[in-house]
Amino acid sequence: MARKDDTIVCNVKAFRMNKGWSQQELAEKIDTRRQAIYDIESGRYLPNTAIALRLARVFGCRVEDLFVVQAEPEDQPVHLLSDTDAPTTRLTLGRVRDRLVGLPLHGAESIPFGLRSADGLLNPDKKSASILSSSDRLDKTIILMGCDPAFDILGHHVSRAAPEMRVHCRFASSHRALSHLAEGLAHVAGTHLHNTGKAESNVVVASQKLAGLRSSVLGFSLLEEGLMVANGNPLGIRTVADLAQPMVRFINREPGAALRVLLDDRLQRAGIDAARINGYANEVHSHREGAYRIACNVADAALGLRAIAEAFDLGFVPITAARCDLVIPNDISNHPTVQVLLDVLQSAALRREINAIPGYESSITGKMIAEL
Template structure:
């Protein structure tokens, strides 16, 4: 059975980073490092990073023949304290990553385009350095803190505000179906496009449907999932969907109108341990700097009232 499995994997057209990590018996962090160093070719499908099966087999063959110095296992042991992964899809996270590398010249900052809830669970399991969160809690009407309390049980951490941003409905130009409220999603003539499970927007959608007693089975397209804001907005722009939910910024990239629903709090969570001591101080310094604030102002559309503030800590 094992041989059959190995042979079938040769025919597998591509792998996720998680699958590669299992195959090489290393962590996902090591896989990201190999990709960034150019030792393992990769490409993206949407927001997901993939490695072609042929490239992976070639890498394994080169390892065995000694054409690649060292092994993934050694890479695992020697990755040091300087490689950090920031999860999330917010555009300003790329700015943050560059600034961290500027302030910590020896650092290697990687990006993982995962949803908030998925990333938080993975942090509890030991993956990721900085997790970005925008998770709405219907019971309290607040963001993020209830989820950190429940998921990062016994894990000392600090949560710092990045920004606040508008979220709302993406609708076709002119809003021909006059979509304004959550209740409108249940109209039989309206086609909805959802986000994937584990994303902050999906949590918002599900929480709003729950607290407003709306039956998701009555929403046409509820099971139709896109993996990012841009994917949702694009489906609305090309007329395949009438409405989706996402942040205002992405509505400006494609040809859709935006109906604001609420302002969401976008925070960063970092585990408090010896390895992250300097990282926490650097991130706070960046977020509190006039330079970073000016850059956000230049982009426009963000509320920076709490940017750089400590929102919550587990000691």
């Protein structure tokens, strides 16, 4: 018997794809709506007995093959290796002989250490490369462009589910990520543009950039954005209006960056001329660069995420929460690694970890936002 805290793993999608059926075709075979099939496969809806039996009948299998009870992992003693009382629940774990050692993923430890190994070396002609990785590994690698630092976590979950698959995450603003997606230079683009009216900016801009390329827009995360400031916020910065104070040294983002658009919108609402802000023209191209400037005491405030501020032991002044979406062209959705990524987006494990990141929330993770 399933316990209350057990997870029901749905295998309907795997059975459907093995048959080569679309969600609409399966829905017609069991006399239900396509949306119901989507909700079943995404884990948002556990079907009643009648629907479960119909599914088993058309697939020629048992109900137990389609819906498997997966017990939650049991707790184990852990030896916490930490010099401080890190306010985090996320751990890197390793077993040393008979002891499970936990390394808190907090502050600088939450940012990857070391250099990344290359797949190839660029030749002098700048037009070819000497390949170091196998062709099979390259075929199972996808490129995800965007600026949500949690994309690396998504990539790790994909590799855990299928060790031969790999997600290469590359930092890019929302506009740049969508442009590269349209140009065929990425498999997936992340976007977290801010709504200035009733329209969904992520959807509108993606539709414009992709210019008729049929794609799906899926929710990934809700993330808290604002101003990163020195630890303890010594200048008492509370709103964007405080950036106009003469003593505040500000670091901006580049034009077109979602946070730059957010700042300009808030300054306009407050009736503040950007020229009054000391450092408005000083730009960086990532959250991390802005945080580093504050940590080195060459700036007092920069645009960024709560998660990045905490990684650099900085203070944070929230402005808003933005929705980060993933945009995937339909013709790429059958890529084997993209298929694993889509399954991982529906997993409880990914949602739990997203919820454990400072300033993040997973209520929209894996939700279909729009079809372009």
